[in-house]
Amino acid sequence: MSEVLLEINNLCVDYVLPNGIARAVNNVSLSIKKGETLGLAGESGCGKSTLAFSISNLHKAPALISEGEILFQGQDVLKMRPKTLKAYRWNNVSVVFQSAMNSLNPVISIAEQLTDVIRAHTKASAKDAELRAIELLEIVGIHKERLHSFPYQLSGGMRQRVVIAIALALEPELIIMDEPTTALDVVVEREILNQLYELKQTFGFSILFISHDLSLMAEIADRIGVMYAGNLIELGLAKEVFHHPIHPYTKGLVSSFPSIHGPKETLYGIPGSPLNLLDKPQGCDFQARCPDCHHKCQQEVPRLSSDTPDRLVACHNL
Amino acid sequence: MHYIVRQLGFYLTAFLIAISFNFMLPRLMPGDPLDALFSATQGRMDETQMAAIREMYGFMDGSIIEQYLAYLYSIISLDLGPSVLMFPVSVTQVIGQALPWTIFLALGSLIVALIIGISIGTYASYHRSGFFGQVVPPVLAFISNFPYVVTALILFYIFGVQLDILPISYTYDPDLTPGFHWDFILSVIKHAILPMGSMILVGVATWVFNMRNAMINVLGEDYITMAEAKGLSSTRVMTRYAGRNAILPVATAIAMAIGFSFAGSILTEVVFNYQGLGNVLLKGIVARDYPLIQAILLILVVAVLTANFIADLVYVWLDPRISK
Numbered sequence: 097m098s099e100v101l102l103e104i105n106n107l108c109v110d111y112v113l114p115n116g117i118a119r120a121v122n123n124v125s126l127s128i129k130k131g132e133t134l135g136l137a138g139e140s141g142c143g144k145s146t147l148a149f150s151i152s153n154l155h156k157a158p159a160l161i162s163e164g165e166i167l168f169q170g171q172d173v174l175k176m177r178p179k180t181l182k183a184y185r186w187n188n189v190s191v192v193f194q195s196a197m198n199s200l201n202p203v204i205s206i207a208e209q210l211t212d213v214i215r216a217h218t219k220a221s222a223k224d225a226e227l228r229a230i231e232l233l234e235i236v237g238i239h240k241e242r243l244h245s246f247p248y249q250l251s252g253g254m255r256q257r258v259v260i261a262i263a264l265a266l267e268p269e270l271i272i273m274d275e276p277t278t279a280l281d282v283v284v285e286r287e288i289l290n291q292l293y294e295l296k297q298t299f300g301f302s303i304l305f306i307s308h309d310l311s312l313m314a315e316i317a318d319r320i321g322v323m324y325a326g327n328l329i330e331l332g333l334a335k336e337v338f339h340h341p342i343h344p345y346t347k348g349l350v351s352s353f354p355s356i357h358g359p360k361e362t363l364y365g366i367p368g369s370p371l372n373l374l375d376k377p378q379g380c381d382f383q384a385r386c387p388d389c390h391h392k393c394q395q396e397v398p399r400l401s402s403d404t405p406d407r408l409v410a411c412h413n414l
Numbered sequence: 415m416h417y418i419v420r421q422l423g424f425y426l427t428a429f430l431i432a433i434s435f436n437f438m439l440p441r442l443m444p445g446d447p448l449d450a451l452f453s454a455t456q457g458r459m460d461e462t463q464m465a466a467i468r469e470m471y472g473f474m475d476g477s478i479i480e481q482y483l484a485y486l487y488s489i490i491s492l493d494l495g496p497s498v499l500m501f502p503v504s505v506t507q508v509i510g511q512a513l514p515w516t517i518f519l520a521l522g523s524l525i526v527a528l529i530i531g532i533s534i535g536t537y538a539s540y541h542r543s544g545f546f547g548q549v550v551p552p553v554l555a556f557i558s559n560f561p562y563v564v565t566a567l568i569l570f571y572i573f574g575v576q577l578d579i580l581p582i583s584y585t586y587d588p589d590l591t592p593g594f595h596w597d598f599i600l601s602v603i604k605h606a607i608l609p610m611g612s613m614i615l616v617g618v619a620t621w622v623f624n625m626r627n628a629m630i631n632v633l634g635e636d637y638i639t640m641a642e643a644k645g646l647s648s649t650r651v652m653t654r655y656a657g658r659n660a661i662l663p664v665a666t667a668i669a670m671a672i673g674f675s676f677a678g679s680i681l682t683e684v685v686f687n688y689q690g691l692g693n694v695l696l697k698g699i700v701a702r703d704y705p706l707i708q709a710i711l712l713i714l715v716v717a718v719l720t721a722n723f724i725a726d727l728v729y730v731w732l733d734p735r736i737s738k
Contacts, residue, residue, distance in 0.1 A: 152643050157543055185645030198636035201655055203662070203733055212654075213644040246734050262644070 101269055101302050102128040102151065102189075107164035109146050109155065109326075111373075118373035120146040120159070122326035125400075128270065133296070133303040135317030135334060137310050137349060141370050143326040144306045145194075148272045150174075151304070152185050169269075187217050190263040191272045192256075195279040199259055200247040206233075206258055207243045213265050232261040236291065253284040260288070264295065272304045289316060310346075311353045314338035322346045325371040325381040328400065332407040342409045344386050380412065388413050417736060421726045425719050432715040437485050440704055441478075489712065499703040508694060509709055515585050516690035517717075519606065520679040523613035524671060530614070531621025532657075532664065538622065539629035540652040551622060558619030562678070566612040566685045573608060581605050583687040609686040613678060617671075624667050628660035635659075662733050669725030673718035 109121035120143040128134050136144045149155055151166060153173050166173040168188060176184060193199035200209060210229035214220050220228065230240040236257040247255055256276065263271050273292075277285040293316065296303065307313055313320055313334065320337040322330040322345065330343040341347045348366035368385035377383060380393040390412070398410045459467075488494055494505040534554070538547040557565070574582035586592065586601040632638065633656055641655040680692030687693070691710055698706035730736050 149639075154639060154643055182645040182647070185643055187645065191640065191643045193636050193640055195636065199640040201637040201641070201659065202735065203659055204654070205734075212646060212650070216644065216646050216650070248735050259640075 099130045100127050101130045101132075101169065103167040104147075104151075105165045105167070107147065107150060107166065108162045109143070109150055110160050110162045112158045112160055113374070116374045119376075120326050120373065121150070123163075124323075124326075124328045125164075126321055126328060126331060128302050128304060130269070131296075131300050131302055132319065133305055133317045135313035135320040136304060136306045136323060137308060137313055137320060138323035139308060139349075139366075139370055141373075142323040144323050145274050146326075147323070148191070148274050148304060148306055151270075151272060152189055152191060153181060154191075183217065186213055186268060187266050188268055189270045189272060190266070190268045192259050192263050192274065192276045194275045197247075197252065197255060197279060200255055202247050204246075205243075206245050206247065206250075210243075210258075210262055210265060213262060217266055228265070229261075232265055233258070235264065235295065236261045253280055253288065256280060256284075256288060257291075260292065260295075264299070267299055268301060270302045270304065272306070274306045275308075276305075278307070292316075308349075309353065310338055310350055322349065325373065325376070327381060327410060328408075329382070329410045330408065331400070332409075336407065342407070342414070343382075343411050344388060344413070345382050348385075417730060418727065421723065425723050429715065429719055432719075433486075433489060433712060434482075436708055436711055436715070437482055440708065441481075494709045495705045497698075497703055497706045499698060499701040499706060505705050505709045508706060509691065509713060512689060512691045512694045513713060515688065516676065516679055516683070516692060519609055519613070519682065519688060519690055520675040521672070522606070523610040523617065523679075524675040526610070527614045527617035528621055528668065531618040532625045532661070534618070535622040535625025536629060536652060536657045536660070539626040539633065540648075540656060542630075551626060554619040554622050558616055560616075562612070562616050562681060563685065565616055566609075566682065569608055569612050569615075570685065580608050582608060585689045605688075609682045609688050612685075613675075613682055617675075617678075620667075620671075621664070624664045625657075625660060628663045629656055632656050632660045658732075662729075665725060665729055665732060669722045672721035672725070673714075676714055676717055 104127065105125050107121055107124045108119060111118040111120055122143075124143075124147060126134070136147065138144050146155075146159065149159075150161055151168075151173065153161075153166075153176070155161060161174060164174075168184065171184075173181070173184065200206075207226065207229055210232060211222070211225035214225040214228055215222070218225075226243070230243060233240055233243060238254060238257055238261070242250065242254070247258075250258065256279075260276075276292075277288055280288065289312075292303075305313060305317055310320070314337075317334040319332065320330075320334045321328055322337065322343065324345045330337060330341070330346045337346060338350060341350050345366065348364065351361075351364040352366065354361075354363060366385055371381055371384075377394070379395050380386070380389075380398050383389045383393045386393065392412045396412070398412050400408045400410045401414070402408045403414070492506050496502050497505045497508050500508055534550060538551055541547045560568075570582055573580045581587075581604055584605060586598060586605050590598050590601055592598055638651065638656055641651045646655075676691075679690060680695060682688065683690045683692035684696060691713065695707065695710045697703075698710065
């Protein structure tokens with residue numbers, strides 16, 4: 097459990113736009129341990145997906161990784177040669193994208209989308225790849241008769257299962273899940289998450305789970321990181337972060353969701369709107385929306401610091 | 415399968431309507447070619463002569479329905495009467511000699527332009543920040559913005575007149591006897607280079623841009639990012655995942671272009687004196703050869719409808735979602 101699988105150090109990702117440079121990920125460092133589920137939370141546009149894309153080095157212009165390193169089992173992903181990178185992708189890290197509706201090619205059969213990744217990375221024959229594809233579909237609970245279906249012939253939940261089956265194809269060490277259940281209703285979401293948990297028990301992969309739903313994350317993740325305007329502002333054990341948030345933004349995020357189990361509480365949102373990345377203020381990025389903003393927050397950028405070894409917070413009001 | 419049957423029904427209906435128009439149009443016009451012939455002889459033909467000629471050309475008396483049925487029968491039996499211009503050679507024969515050349519010219523240049531254009535469009539959009547993607551499309555846009563006649567005449571002048579390395583007239587060397595031997599085939603290819611080349615040069619940019627626009631839409635889709643995250647080879651992502659989907663909107667444009675390619679070949683055939691249908695049509699119009707003109711229009715209708723039907727079949731094969 098303690099062995100580090102992936103280490104991100106001082107990662108910066110910029111979007112080079114005609115009217116300036118928007119820093120979507122600002123100096124973020126975090127690590128994912130073997131077998132761990134790390135949750136990454138934050139509102140839309142906070143850089144959580146951008147960060148996830150960097151792990152497979154998928155960025156294309158106008159996005160640019162300007163600084164930092166991403167070490168997968170000690171090897172820098174950003175310095176890999178194209179051939180090594182291709183082998184690393186999916187073999188070591190696979191991705192379940194936001195919406196399964198769009199991450200499956202509509203005119204290619206499920207069979208081919210499953211087998212092509214197997215055949216691209218292994219020496220499996222067409223026949224073996226197909227057997228493996230059937231096996232994978234059965235793992236996620238889809239009947240093998242569906243193998244030659246096209247995505248439009250499947251329901252939303254089935255498509256998401258297919259995407260998960262594809263993600264499992266090469267038994268990677270890490271699966272990045274970018275809001276994998278956002279497009280699904282709660283019942284299907286629950287089914288898929290339970291199944292995912294079982295699969296994790298069987299295969300022992302790590303998960304980077306991206307979502308804006310902190311309560312969901314508190315259930316499934318070991319640790320949670322919270323991002324705001326490209327900065328990692330809080331990182332700690334899932335239950336701790338969810339039940340005892342420290343950063344004012346995390347507090348706002350936690351109180352924006354109704355609790356499923358607890359008593360009825362009034363919901364508090366976060367006032368204001370997300371920061372314009374092209375027009376960042378001096379000092380803390382959250383100052384305009386923060387209830388406890390004081391003089392120091394307008395002058396100095398808060399650094400991630402810790403009281404206890406397991407908890408990091410970037411706020412002057414500690 | 416339902417889809418194909420439905421489309422077939424649609425095309426048969428369209429064909430019937432088109433040939434009915436083809437039947438009605440000359441009859442809506444005042445007079446007929448014989449009147450033109452009559453006035454050309456300045457009234458020195460008497461009524462019996464006129465009637466004999468009229469009958470020979472297949473202009474029969476009788477009710478409009480009888481005429482229509484006779485017209486339909488003439489189409490089915492491919493007996494479209496003699497040509498006025500090349501009397502007594504039958505219209506079917508005149509067209510039979512010219513049509514293969516036009517098909518060769520129009521479809522040949524379209525297919526080559528498609529292959530080149532779609533390949534360039536796919537590659538240039540997938541590598542759009544690279545040298546190729548930045549330079550080639552603007553250059554092609556520049557070339558294709560000349561009117562066709564200008565491009566054709568420039569090629570004509572450079573390769574046909576100044577350098578004198580390519581023939582500028584006829585479909586093959588008239589000294590040769592047509593047949594399956596090398597001299598003849600080589601001669602056909604040599605004679606086709608300029609007319610086909612000019613059509614390809616003008617046509618290719620259309621496909622580059624059609625394909626590029628479709629590609630750029632597709633390249634933003636999540637399934638492309640997923641295909642890349644899967645570590646598939648760039649070639650596979652570019653062709654199978656992006657190109658495969660981008661070709662769908664382009665396929666519709668191809669179906670329409672087949673019709674235009676026949677129309678476009680008329681001008682080419684005139685510039686390069688190529689003995690195809692366009693050349694025959696032009697001569698027919700000048701000579702008011704109504705049977706010939708009618709038959710060529712009929713051929714064009716059949717060609718366009720057949721091409722569109724084939725395109726529909728291909729579309730079903732390309733996009734499995736259609737047949738539902």
